[in-house]
Amino acid sequence: MQTGTASIRFERPPRILQAASVVGPKEAEGPFGALFDEIDPDGKCGQDNWEQAESELQKRAVKKVIEKAHLLPKQIRYVFAGDLLGQCIASSFGISELNCPTIGMYGACSTMGLTLSTGAMFVNAGYADHVLCVTSSHYASAERQFRFPSDYGNQRPLSAEWTVTGSGAVVLESVQTHTTTQLDIPLAKITGVTTGKIVDYGITDSMNMGAAMAPAACDTIVQHFEDFKTKPSDYDKIITGDLSQIGSKLLIDLLREKKIDISDRHMDCGLEIFKRKEQDVHAGGSGCGCSAVILAAYILPQIQKKIWKRVLFVPTGALLSKISFNEGASIPGIAHAVVIEALDSFDERFEKKQKTMSLAEGGKSCRNI
Template sequence: MNQRVGRSSIRLAQPVCVIAGAAIVGKKEGEGPLGALFDMVGEDDLFGCKTWEEAESNLQKDAVYMVMEKAGWKAEDVSYLFAGDLLGQCIATSFGISAYNIPLFGVYGACSTCGEALTLGAVMAAGGYAEHVVCVTSSHFASAEKEFRFPLDYGNQRPLSASWTVTGSGAFALGLNQKCRAHITGMTPGRIVDYGLKDSMNMGACMAPAAADTIERHLEDFHVQPQEYDRIITGDLGSVGQTVLIDLLREKGIDIAGRHMDCGIEIFDADAQDTHAGGSGCGCSAVTLAAYILPMLESGEWKKVLFLPTGALLSKTSFNEGKSVPGIAHAVVLESPAVK
């Protein structure tokens, strides 16, 4: 029987298999340090479409097709889709994957959406309610700038604390008792944490308190220490948020500095690519998980990681009304199938 662990975590009695992952990214991401690892890199960030939003929808559609192909599934084999993006009412998702005609759970956790989708998809599979599940998220630099900041034609100057929204989509096939690239064995869902910060150009600092909260609760619930993980991997904090996270946890007597990794730092070369604090967006942690983290687990080089996408829960309405930027972070325990 699956277990509630501690105050707010879940341990899966039967691990859920991450059967396959797929990562499609834009040109800038393909020029970064992980460029050779992605399944597909677009030559044009419009991906042959007329609008940025349509391009993002195409990213999701293609990522889902690719992960189903890797898993050996057809659309009719998939029980449920768990999907989301950053745009108003998740329009990248609804227009991107509607043609598959698969029952959909639309999820929104800002940049933490990948962690939320994997959590819900794994619980559904572990509970016996779904044989095959696909989880997918996406983001696009240009559509996100238009949604949350300024149109690209405006040419506004970005502060050094700002992050660069990743153009990309990551998709994952989940199921039970199948060939695994990694096992999902537990999760600690995030809760909303708001320190009152209002700077939408410093989302790393806004999200770091939520990451610290989830990590602290996870370690307490599972009665584990940070050194039991090869890596504790946040999604989108960037260089500024990483510093804040490490400092916040040290104040609580928790030291993760030697094993912390952030997808937003890994995906870009901050000096050569002028991305300032690093990457962000729903696609950031998703494509890094599919392209980089899963192979490390599959090979056994990493035995166990805590995957922790982070999200800033703001909208243009809340920002224009002077509201703060709350954060959330969903943690998923991933273990190598090579470990007996």
């Protein structure tokens, strides 16, 4: 199972059973607007402040994914959750009503990669039948915490990114669980992960997150190729989280210096989620919710349809706080890689056989629990 120096290859690949996404109005105006499960019309989610609104985004995403998976909250063994706010308050207030064992996680904007990696490890090891991975971000709450409140009206430089208002959630389950309790065929499977290292190139500009995160993305991708003995052509897409315009160009250059070229298959969620010029988001999108909602709404359906058979999903994060920034510290970056693959023909035949057997036994499924 241990592969190389920083990776794990799963012997029993956990399945991604279902995924859900909830976003704000600006995200709905972007290229993927029609794909999201739910859109809040004003981004306030009926709450009194932005932080409560972000918690509500998580609550809705979690409720939606559990419904889509035809599960009950009591069937979720663990919840892996995190966000950008201090002490992960969006998660702690957002999912408390689930009453499920919860493991809080912080990887900045790489949190979806962190929760998926850890959740997959738990499922593969047999510690859980079902786990839920969720994260979120909100433009207004992030601006208030890390930069300037929106009503301050400061001018943003062209290198700045627009924090995505949204939450993405997925349910993972074990192969053994799926064959006996679930009628639906999963979306995809996770076959391996590479845990990233903290990489610090001395960037101190909090308005240029892409430059701070790109070196970490480069390091993780190189390590992944070394550990798994693979190359860019082994993946249909190599998808980073929120490097956006500046960070994406920097990543390509850094990898080319190492004789690796991913330019023909690289995709960045921050570059794709908005129409950059029309929506005035400068360098692109960012935030925990950026890669999470694109994963749920776009990447996983592409894999389920076998348009892509294998992708390397690499959410990226800038590990700063308002205290470290105000004290003049640099901004370290981190990135975690997750290998997501389509179910092969054997998987599908096996799932269909189990579905037929379950129907013959009277349709025993989680819907009837």
